[in-house]
Amino acid sequence: MKTISNAAGTFLTGTAIADAIMEYATALWNQRRIAFVDIPFVNGQGVIERAQFLIGWANQIATVSSRAIGSELREPATEQNLRDEAKKTIGVINAQPVETPDYTVFDTFDL
Template identity: 40%
Template structure:
């Protein structure tokens, strides 16, 4: 498990969730964007609740590994979605232009 330290508070979540949140936050910062992301965390009573984080260029997030009793928090769907979003920022995809679109481009002022 990992503790996420964010805005002076601590949030306990799973290793993969914390890593995916950090990676996405870094990618958003590199792209000068911000997003609100909701992740599962364990509260002081041991219940699993959700927490929302505003992540992006100004985010200051730290994680720390901790040993805790109980099962690791796992959300494979969330981790997959965050990894996909991170990859879409780091390696954007584009469709090739049709040949008729290319023929209308001006290069160095030439027609």
């Protein structure tokens, strides 16, 4: 299990979920983008709830390993979705291809 800390608080979640969030957040950070994520977490009473928050550009988060209170919290669909989104984000290219410019349109001049 790992805790995820951000401006909203600290959330105890599964290791694979936390690692996938960090992977996605890093990909978003590198692209100067943000995303909204929804994850399960274990509250202070041991009940599984959900947290929604922004990750990515200018949204700092940290994860810390924690001793498991019970069994490891897993949500394979969420883990896979976060990793898929990270892979798609890493592949984003904002630049557009440029054709070779036509320099003949400029006047010539002497230096």
